[in-house]
Amino acid sequence: MIAARNLVKYYGEFPALDGVSFDLDDGEIFGVIGHNGAGKTTLLKIMAGLISPTAGSLVINGIDVVKRPLDLKRNLGYLPEESRLYETMSVEAYLAFFGEIYGLPADVIRKRSMELLDELMLDPDGKKIGELSKGMKRKVAIARSLIHDPDLLIYDEPTSGLDPMTSRSVLDYIKGLRNQGKTVVFSAHNLFQVEEACDLVLILRRGKVVAKGSMHELREAFGSITYQIFFRIPDPATFSTPVSYIASNGRYMAEAHSIEDLNRMTATLAAAGATIERIESHYPTLEEMLLKIGQ
Numbered sequence: 001m002i003a004a005r006n007l008v009k010y011y012g013e014f015p016a017l018d019g020v021s022f023d024l025d026d027g028e029i030f031g032v033i034g035h036n037g038a039g040k041t042t043l044l045k046i047m048a049g050l051i052s053p054t055a056g057s058l059v060i061n062g063i064d065v066v067k068r069p070l071d072l073k074r075n076l077g078y079l080p081e082e083s084r085l086y087e088t089m090s091v092e093a094y095l096a097f098f099g100e101i102y103g104l105p106a107d108v109i110r111k112r113s114m115e116l117l118d119e120l121m122l123d124p125d126g127k128k129i130g131e132l133s134k135g136m137k138r139k140v141a142i143a144r145s146l147i148h149d150p151d152l153l154i155y156d157e158p159t160s161g162l163d164p165m166t167s168r169s170v171l172d173y174i175k176g177l178r179n180q181g182k183t184v185v186f187s188a189h190n191l192f193q194v195e196e197a198c199d200l201v202l203i204l205r206r207g208k209v210v211a212k213g214s215m216h217e218l219r220e221a222f223g224s225i226t227y228q229i230f231f232r233i234p235d236p237a238t239f240s241t242p243v244s245y246i247a248s249n250g251r252y253m254a255e256a257h258s259i260e261d262l263n264r265m266t267a268t269l270a271a272a273g274a275t276i277e278r279i280e281s282h283y284p285t286l287e288e289m290l291l292k293i294g295q
């Protein structure tokens, strides 16, 4: 359980976070989105106990993160936006090194490393970290964040810069962590991934929360459903309606922005002799919402 209340962070005179509050239940995936400079990394670093807020409180699983950051870190895995790995180490030695930092016995480290490499479909084949591809390095950093089997994972843009296949496998892996009962907080610029994976989404703009909730709640708050009516009509000139329509292979599409509009337009179309082929609902995407909110 995470409870953030009025988190404020100033860098000098600049308020990077300005009164951020939210609650998050265990076992949920929480997406933090916003334009560049909105404050996502700052929030994640505070949640990981790496920087202190200027004001406000943050309690994670009963631990006051501001007062006891070390207690938090035992049960937390953090993936920075850009992780510097020890390039000359082998993957196994690197994971063992971090396992030792967490005080894990050698046999536990070995078993856990093998499990993680297997789950992440990572086969380093004895290579040094410096010789791995960017996607493999990201997976090594994810394995490192999980070596001590923490309940809370904080990932800053985990899929940034990865090719579509690797990005997909990392996202699927993150979604799978929820099934293991873990809580994941992640930021991303790929909004489709956030829509797909997250139970809750927080939208930041210039350090303030502009919206938070499930995708369903955000859609209700940020935009109406658009209905697209696909139809054929013998003589398009007989159909007059204030909406635009697009012709393609003798088919037309009209958009209605409410159920009343939809009913009125389908009635008008039927009266004009049109054959309605199908009606599709179009929900606003996170991308559309973010564009609406503006920079």
Ligand SMILES: Nc1ncnc2c1ncn2[C@@H]1O[C@H](COP(=O)(O)OP(=O)(O)OP(=O)(O)O)[C@@H](O)[C@H]1O
Residues within 6 Å of the ligand: 011, 014, 016, 034, 035, 036, 037, 038, 039, 040, 041, 042, 043
């Ligand atoms: N150490 C720092 N010193 C001064 N200003 C900072 C510092 N770190 C971040 N900022 C500023 O705080 C604001 C928020 O930065 P932050 O990195 O949290 O945003 P972000 O949403 O993660 O951005 P991006 O999507 O570009 O990674 C930005 O205006 C940034 O320039």
